[in-house]
Amino acid sequence: MISKTLSEVDHFVPVKPTKEELDYADLDILDLSLYKDTPASKKVLADQVHKAMTSHGFFVVINHGISEETIERMVDIGHTILSRTPQEEKEKLKADLTGKGEYPGFKPRGEWKTLGGTPDRIEQFNVVRDMTTHEQPKAFEPYREEVQEFIDTVHKDILYKILRLFAISLEIGDEELFVKAHSYDKHDESWLRWMEYYDIPAQAGADGKQLWLTGHQDLTSLSLLFSQPMATLQVRDYHDEAQWKFVPHIAGAIIVNAGEPMMWWTGNYYKAAVHRVVEPPADQRSHDRTSVFYFTVPNDEVVINTLLKESSLLQRHAVKKWFKDADAPTSSEWVHNRVKANLQKHVAAKDGEGRTSSQKIGTVTTTWFK
Ligand SMILES: O=C(O)CCC(=O)C(=O)O
Ligand SMILES: [Fe+2]
Numbered sequence: 512m513i514s515k516t517l518s519e520v521d522h523f524v525p526v527k528p529t530k531e532e533l534d535y536a537d538l539d540i541l542d543l544s545l546y547k548d549t550p551a552s553k554k555v556l557a558d559q560v561h562k563a564m565t566s567h568g569f570f571v572v573i574n575h576g577i578s579e580e581t582i583e584r585m586v587d588i589g590h591t592i593l594s595r596t597p598q599e600e601k602e603k604l605k606a607d608l609t610g611k612g613e614y615p616g617f618k619p620r621g622e623w624k625t626l627g628g629t630p631d632r633i634e635q636f637n638v639v640r641d642m643t644t645h646e647q648p649k650a651f652e653p654y655r656e657e658v659q660e661f662i663d664t665v666h667k668d669i670l671y672k673i674l675r676l677f678a679i680s681l682e683i684g685d686e687e688l689f690v691k692a693h694s695y696d697k698h699d700e701s702w703l704r705w706m707e708y709y710d711i712p713a714q715a716g717a718d719g720k721q722l723w724l725t726g727h728q729d730l731t732s733l734s735l736l737f738s739q740p741m742a743t744l745q746v747r748d749y750h751d752e753a754q755w756k757f758v759p760h761i762a763g764a765i766i767v768n769a770g771e772p773m774m775w776w777t778g779n780y781y782k783a784a785v786h787r788v789v790e791p792p793a794d795q796r797s798h799d800r801t802s803v804f805y806f807t808v809p810n811d812e813v814v815i816n817t818l819l820k821e822s823s824l825l826q827r828h829a830v831k832k833w834f835k836d837a838d839a840p841t842s843s844e845w846v847h848n849r850v851k852a853n854l855q856k857h858v859a860a861k862d863g864e865g866r867t868s869s870q871k872i873g874t875v876t877t878t879w880f881k
Contacts, residue, residue, distance in 0.1 A: 518653035523590035523801045528740045528760060531792040536746050536756035538766075539563040544574035546672050553686075557679035564680070564769060564777075568784030569746050569758060571738075572765045575669050577661075579763035582737050585661055585803045588654045589705025592636050593801075595650040604648055606637060612847035614702050615645040620709065632711040633724070637702045640666060640695070662703050665735065665805045667695055673733065673767060681777065682824040693732070697810040700846045701731075708743075708788070708800040720755070724788035726880030729770030730849040731806045736766040739802040741795050747785040747880070755787070771877065772809060772845070778817040778830035785880050811843035838874035848872045 539559045545552055563570035596604075596617070606616035614637040621630030638647070640662045642655065651658075674689035685691075693701070708723055723743060736744070738760050745755040746768075758766055768784035790796065809815065816839035817832045819825055834840075840848075852872050869878045 517584070517657070520584070520587040520591045520654075521594055522587050523799075525586075525739060526741050526791070526795045526798040526800070529742045529792045529795050531742075531794060533742055533757045533792065535759045536567055536569065536748065538567060538759065539570045540761070540764075541570055541572050541676075542574050543572050543576070543669070543672060546676075553676060553679055557676045560673075560676045561680040564677075564773075564781035566750065566782075567746050567748055568782035569766060569768045569786070571759075571761055572669070572673070572735075572767055573761065573763070575765055577664060577669070577763075581661070582763060582803070584657070585737070586705075586739070586801050588658065589636060589803055590707065590801045592648060592650045592654075593634055593705065593707050596636075596648045600648050604646060606635075608853060609851055612849070612851035613700060614704070614850060615639050617648075632709040634707045634709070635704055637704045638662075639700065639702050641698070658703065662805070663695075665703075666693075666701070666807070669765070670733065670735070670805070670807055677773075677781075680824075681781075681818065681822040683818065683821045685821070688818075688821060689732075692809040692813045693807060694810055697812075699808050699810045699813075699842055701805070701807040704804045704806060706802055706804065710797055710799055711790075721790040722787060723790060726785055726787040728774070728783040728785055728878065728880075729768065729806065730772075730846060731770035731808055732772040732776075733807050734768050734770060735805040735807070736768070737803045738762065738764045738766055739800065741791045741798070741800045743788050743791050743800065745787050745789055747787075749782050749785075755789075758786075771875075772815045772842070775815050775833040775839075776818050777822075778819070778825060778833050780825055780828060780830050787880070808846050809842040811841065813842045814839050815842060815845065834874065840873060840875055844873060845875060848875075849877065852877070 539562055541556050541559050601617040601619050604616045606614050606618050618635035620632050620634045623631040671690050675686050678686045678688050711723055740760045742757050744758040746758055748754045769781055771783045773781050774783035816834050849872055867878050867880050869876050
């Protein structure tokens, strides 16, 4: 992907795959090399999207065009930025989570002082695709172009293909509808995230499982998670509320899930995946975990509500409009309000008796899961 000499990185050595027998979710695997510019080829993949989005809300994309080496390099870049940026600079370039409600910058360890009462040990570094809007750490500079190229490929190639499949799967006449709502040239808060979990102690969830990140739905339209080997991410099957299953690791694959905006667009016909992060099996403990994610949200001004006029599939299924017109949020309103409220996610597991708790965010009610 990059031809010139690459700047050196601190290599992150991922944990070896577990040998334990775990209960894995049976996720659909979309082979994106089958995506051709013909209705027939796209229909086959769109049918898989439909099946996945009406069951788990998660699926796996392989042969998407980004090599395993490039993904490994991106993980190393994030690891390098997190390990080489001094604490002072991290503090200075801290994400303004509670003020503006935005992610660009660092989420230092200990920001969420709620995991079992002790400071959390999750660190993040986030960038948006226009990387000039925020000051970047010095350690980032050697990799700026590579990261830009990575984001551009993910957004304009992989994301756009997947968004077309979503439109086709919903029988929306304009196959570009979601692509236009995520126009690369317009502004929105979609972001690339590196996230490092530092060998953390955990608190117990409702089912006694040790939690690293409590159950939630993403605030995104789509989340693209680059698969990593530590068996920690779990998805809750929609057809069996009690069942948390591990998301399998497939080297080089992208795990895709939808968040609440996709749920609203489809009036809950497509599921916003409920997922959480738990401690790994015994043979993967005492190891850090680093991964890279691309989280997408619609362009700032897009008003998100159920696509009843546009989708004959939703009409046939008598889906109801999610919001009254006056209550439908713009992407920008939703994202900023939801980021501000995000701390709630980390306390939800301790509050109350039930398995879920809900919170009103502007005109929107969001749900936290245990
Ligand atoms: O770390 C993971 O695998 C998932 C993280 C996640 O769900 C999130 O950041 O929204
Ligand atoms: Fe998530």
